[in-house]
Amino acid sequence: TQLLEQSPQFLSIQEGENLTVYCNSSSVFSSLQWYRQEPGEGPVLLVTVVTGGEVKKLKRLTFQFGDARKDSSLHITAAQPGDTGLYLCAAAWNDYKLSFGAGTTVTVRA
Amino acid sequence: KAGVTQTPRYLIKTRGQQVTLSCSPISGHRSVSWYQQTPGQGLQFLFEYFSETQRNKGNFPGRFSGRQFSNSRSEMNVSTLELGDSALYLCASSPRGAYTEAFFGQGTRLTVV
Numbered sequence: 001t002q003l004l005e006q007s008p009q010f011l012s013i014q015e016g017e018n019l020t021v022y023c024n025s026s027s028v029f030s031s032l033q034w035y036r037q038e039p040g041e042g043p044v045l046l047v048t049v050v051t052g053g054e055v056k057k058l059k060r061l062t063f064q065f066g067d068a069r070k071d072s073s074l075h076i077t078a079a080q081p082g083d084t085g086l087y088l089c090a091a092a093w094n095d096y097k098l099s100f101g102a103g104t105t106v107t108v109r110a
Numbered sequence: 111k112a113g114v115t116q117t118p119r120y121l122i123k124t125r126g127q128q129v130t131l132s133c134s135p136i137s138g139h140r141s142v143s144w145y146q147q148t149p150g151q152g153l154q155f156l157f158e159y160f161s162e163t164q165r166n167k168g169n170f171p172g173r174f175s176g177r178q179f180s181n182s183r184s185e186m187n188v189s190t191l192e193l194g195d196s197a198l199y200l201c202a203s204s205p206r207g208a209y210t211e212a213f214f215g216q217g218t219r220l221t222v223v
Contacts (some may be wrong), residue, residue: 012197030209031209032111033211035214040216041213041216041217042114042200042215042216042217043153043200043212043213043214044214045211045213046138048210048211053142061220080184085137088151088153090212092208092210097155097158097168097208097209098143098208098209098212099155100145100152100153100154101152102152103152103153
């Protein structure tokens with residue numbers, strides 16, 4: 001059974017600070033996705049990465065895919081209260097199922 | 111383009127009853143996946159349907175079943191409800207398969223009492 005580990009579980013920072021969330025697995029991914037979920041809503045897809053070493057930027061969010069395709073990180077620069085939410089990584093292996101990490105709850109205080 | 115629509119949004123059922131949840135995917139998407147989300151277990155994959163066929167299945171008991179219609183709309187059924195089935199049930203649609211990208215609905219909050 002492939003498992004995705006996310007760290008940290010909780011993160012509380014002040015507006016304007018930077019933060020990084022990590023996602024790791026012992027197995028090589030086919031692809032990896034990052035989602036953000038707000039209370040009472042479904043997860044919203046932020047990005048999909050498929051190539052080892054790939055870096056994608058989405059405004060103040062930077063997503064990195066490890067060279068070995070077993071880890072990924074999400075970095076937020078100058079966090080804002082609107083960035084508050086549950087950040088989930090999800091990976092597909094060769095069974096084509098999407099498995100989710102437990103998530104990182106991010107709180108950005110104004 | 112309309113997003114994924116799940117109905118109902120909230121549901122309260124009694125132990126032993128059965129329940130049917132509905133999901134309308136984004137127009138043109140042929141893959142519909144279902145997930146269970148609980149505070150303790152996180153997001154767990156239930157099953158995926160693609161063009162009316164179950165393509166993939168998670169590790170849930172047979173009480174959990176689903177189907178997909180020719181218009182790609184999907185239903186999920188849970189029979190003989192248990193207290194532990196209380197969760198947020200999420201449906202996601204995708205043009206090719208959830209392992210590529212998934213667009214989620216708002217979910218159905220099921221409470222079993």
